[in-house]
Amino acid sequence: MSSTSILLYVDIQYISPYALSAFVSLHEKGLLFDIQTIDLAAKAQHEPGFATKSLTSRVPTLIHDEFSLSESSAIAEYIDEVFPGTIPSRTTESGKSASGASLAPQRSHTYQTRASY
Numbered sequence: 001m002s003s004t005s006i007l008l009y010v011d012i013q014y015i016s017p018y019a020l021s022a023f024v025s026l027h028e029k030g031l032l033f034d035i036q037t038i039d040l041a042a043k044a045q046h047e048p049g050f051a052t053k054s055l056t057s058r059v060p061t062l063i064h065d066e067f068s069l070s071e072s073s074a075i076a077e078y079i080d081e082v083f084p085g086t087i088p089s090r091t092t093e094s095g096k097s098a099s100g101a102s103l104a105p106q107r108s109h110t111y112q113t114r115a116s117y
């Protein structure tokens with residue numbers, strides 16, 4: 001059985017709306033993925049360990065197996081292309097997710113808890 005690995009880099013404070021939108025894109029699909037945090041205040045985005053993986057040296061950056069992708073909108077499109085057809089109805093769950101993403105700065109602790117899976 002083949003397995004795939006998905007890693008999402010987000011900011012350590014979980015306040016980036018871009019990173020949270022990528023998080024929601026993955027979460028909506030019910031995908032299992034790992035989260036790694038980058039301390040933007042400490043300029044960790046410019047350290048080689050991250051900068052060599054991220055074209056923009058920004059969060060979010062997605063690593064899917066050997067493939068690396070930055071930019072939240074590109075990540076959302078990519079996820080939808082590679083994992084098609086599993087988005088819940090726009091009128092229900094995904095609407096709630098989108099709403100949650102827009103409230104993210106106020107609800108960052110909720111996402112931090114979820115990020116542990």
Ligand SMILES: N[C@@H](CCC(=O)N[C@@H](CS)C(=O)NCC(=O)O)C(=O)O
Pocket residue numbers: 011015016017018019040045057058059060070071072073
């Ligand atoms: N257009 C990008 C914006 C990403 C972005 O600005 N991320 C910020 C955090 S909100 C970042 O990583 N800043 C670090 C830096 O610019 O050095 C996207 O949609 O992903």
